[in-house]
Amino acid sequence: MSAPQLVVHRDKELMAQATAARLITEVVDAQAARGTASVVLTGGRNGNGLLAALAASPARDAIDWSRLDLWWGDERFLPEGDPERNDTQAREALLDSVGLDPSRVHAMPASDGPYAGDADAAAAAYASELAAAAGPEDDGPVPAFDVLMLGVGPDTHVASLFPELPAVRETERMVVGVHGAPKPPPTRISLTLPAIRAAREVWLLAAGEDKAEAAGIALSGAGEVQAPAAGAYGRSRTLWLLDAAAASRLPQALYPRASA
Numbered sequence: 073m074s075a076p077q078l079v080v081h082r083d084k085e086l087m088a089q090a091t092a093a094r095l096i097t098e099v100v101d102a103q104a105a106r107g108t109a110s111v112v113l114t115g116g117r118n119g120n121g122l123l124a125a126l127a128a129s130p131a132r133d134a135i136d137w138s139r140l141d142l143w144w145g146d147e148r149f150l151p152e153g154d155p156e157r158n159d160t161q162a163r164e165a166l167l168d169s170v171g172l173d174p175s176r177v178h179a180m181p182a183s184d185g186p187y188a189g190d191a192d193a194a195a196a197a198y199a200s201e202l203a204a205a206a207g208p209e210d211d212g213p214v215p216a217f218d219v220l221m222l223g224v225g226p227d228t229h230v231a232s233l234f235p236e237l238p239a240v241r242e243t244e245r246m247v248v249g250v251h252g253a254p255k256p257p258p259t260r261i262s263l264t265l266p267a268i269r270a271a272r273e274v275w276l277l278a279a280g281e282d283k284a285e286a287a288g289i290a291l292s293g294a295g296e297v298q299a300p301a302a303g304a305y306g307r308s309r310t311l312w313l314l315d316a317a318a319a320s321r322l323p324q325a326l327y328p329r330a331s332a
């Protein structure tokens with residue numbers, strides 16, 4: 073487990089641009105060291121903002137996109153191409169405009185595919201895909217992703233692990249179907265905390281006033297069942313990337329601010 077490190081940017085635009093630059097460097101370094109890189113994408117406003125910033129960055133061409141494996145931390149269990157799918161939004165924001173190898177883009181199954189209506193079976197299939205990609209050096213049934221990104225929800229959810237729902241308590245399976253999510257749609261697929269913790273680096277993204285309470289709770293010693301973001305950490309680094317609005321309710325000891 074790596075203790076959280078915080079980086080606070082002035083506003084969400086700067087946070088997205090700086091995180092895009094950070095991601096480019098990480099991917100380029102991983103490709104230089106190992107030939108390939110693996111990144112886990114997140115959905116939501118902050119995740120899509122980051123992808124849009126990456127698409128707009130001239131430095132994006134430093135990445136060899138054909139040697140990048142992309143995975144998702146969660147997905148809304150909806151038909152292929154649905155505008156609310158995280159996969160659809162990521163393709164529009166970035167993926168359709170770079171030269172990815174389609175065989176390395178590992179979208180989570182859609183609700184109208186071979187697992188029609190069965191999110192649990194779809195989750196098991198994604199777990200098998202992850203296990204097939206893991207090598208002996210990964211030391212487990214999922215790859216040691218270079219960077220795994222998670223948007224933090226206003227209720228402290230990450231991926232589709234919502235407070236108090238069974239998925240956040242999962243300790244054995246790497247991917248689960250989520251039922252009854254409080255944020256629409258109710259049926260989802262999600263990596264679990266053990267899968268998230270297999271990543272070398274976990275980056276939590278929180279921008280905007282509506283994330284301030286969640287960031288404050290998760291970084292104040294809350295339990296992971298009540299505040300799933302508190303249970304998300306990487307093997308070698310856990311990085312919280314915030315804007316000033318989202319950092320406004322962090323404990324002073326973590327993020328000192330001049331008193332008003």
Ligand SMILES: O=C1O[C@H](COP(=O)(O)O)[C@@H](O)[C@H](O)[C@H]1O
Pocket residue numbers: 114115116117118119146147148158222223224225226230231232255
């Ligand atoms: O539904 C989801 O929400 C979270 C957070 O989204 P945000 O819009 O509040 O930033 C996201 O990280 C997750 O991938 C997504 O499925």
